[in-house]
Amino acid sequence: MMVRVRLDLVSFVAGAVLAAGTLPAFAQDAEAGVERARQALAVYQEKPVFKAPAEPFDAKACAKGKRMLSIPNSSANPFLKGIIDRMKLVGKELGLDVVEWENQGQPSQWVQGFEYAIRDKFDIIDLISGIDPATVAPQVKAASDAGVKVMTSHFYDPSDKQSPLVSSSLTIGFNEIGKILGNWAIANTDGKANIILVVSNEVPPTAPLVRGIKSALADNCPDCKIAQEINVGVTEWATKIQPSVQSAVQADPDVNVVIPIYDSMSQFVVPALRLTGKTGSVKVATFNGTPFVLDFISQGVVDMDIGESLDWIAYATIDGHLRDACGLKSPSALNVPFYIFDKNNVADAGSPAKFDTGYGDAYVAGFRKLWGLGAE
Structure with missing residues (x-):
């Protein structure tokens, strides 16, 4: 009988709580956490906006005659290959010759890339998204001693301790x-x-x-x-x-x-x-x-x-690396915004989906103005 009375009392209290429209503290905390998570996502569900990463400069004059070797951690990664392909196009308009060092993710192949850049007198080596400069430290030093500036892009988080061997780094918020x-x-x-x-x-x-x-x-x-x-x-x-x-x-x-x-x-x-x-x-x-x-x-x-728009990353990488190569202060980050794709907006990316589709193109006019180029 006592057990039955206690169960009835619990049911009565639970009913009163629900009737009053309140929840126990632990449930309120859980709901508040879910709501905070939803609010944190909201900014990434809006179309990205271009913000200039630094002051305007004459990018074409800076790029003239320069060459950049981009070494991905693996050429099998379509994301990285897509960025490099776009850097080639952006570089071509500016007069910067961008070359990919194709590899299968083997450190020995990265070393060969450095040797090639030094031998062929490249101005810039871009370690893109995945190659830790510490793993090729002797090669970074050799390149620097030979007058080749070694830079990283889409690799370090802002919280990371960046290698003192590299000339500059364009971080991304991992x-x-x-x-x-x-x-x-x-x-x-x-x-x-x-x-x-x-x-x-x-x-x-x-x-x-x-x-x-x-x-x-x-x-x-x-x-x-x-x-x-x-x-x-x-x-x-x-x-x-x-x-x-x-x-x-x-x-x-x-x-x-x-x-x-x-x-x-x-x-x-x-x-x-x-x-x-x-x-x-x-x-x-x-x-x-x-x-x-x-x-x-x-x-x-x-x-x-x-x-992330690969084309936007390409523009931002070229911008930062050219500034460094020409003795200007390079931004500390790529400043490329993140955008959430889900079932509600994935159609904006095309069918089939395409790189760079769905983000808008404000960054193109933004960088061209920043570089002193005319409208396309």
Whole structure:
């Protein structure tokens, strides 16, 4: 009888709370966290706006006769190849000869790139998104001693300690990207995110990005969790991501989000979810804005991709590196805005999706004015 009375009392109190329109403190805190996550995402759901990174300068006069060798961490990465292809076009108009050092992600090949740049008297070496200058420190010093300026782009987070060997660095907010991914997972699971992270710890930007995800979860959803963090080296994505994700999803039926932090990983995550029957029920959020992944959103097999305009990155990289090469102060960051693509706006990227489509083109007129060029 006493147990029955207590249960009735609990029911009465719960009913009174609901009738009064209030929630227990823990529930209010959880709802507030979800709302904070949604508000944090709002700025990335608006069309990007161009902001001049520095004072105007005569870019054409600066670029005349100069050559830049761009070394990606791997030419197999379509995101990086896309940026370099656009830098070639931007450079051509200015008189800057941009050359890609094609490689398969092997450090020995990066070393050969340095040797080529020194031998052929390039003015600039651009280490783009993934090559840590510390791994090629002797080559960086040799290039610098030979009069070649070595710079990084789309590599360091602003919080990173940057190598003193390089002439300048154009940073990108990897930590900021992580916070977007974390807040998206919170907002799109109503504060119940149980996440599998797919990372490549060998790539230095991974660390600040993952810190950003964990920071967002800690701030806005302490009850959300990372069920498993799967680390796969860049050269092993094609062989290890799919079976690893498949096993992780099968081992934990409560997983409801997979975050492959670089979106080219998604091509191996999507089949893993298909084979486990989890397509649609497990959400996929990622970063880079690569067209085939945006097409995955249209197909309903990926839910969100944080995009950056590759053309905008190309313009910003050329701008920063030329300033450095000509003795001007280079911006400390790329200043390229992030933009969330999901089912509501992915059609703006084209069908099939295209690089640079859906962001607007205000940056083109912005940089041309900054460089003293006429309208296109």
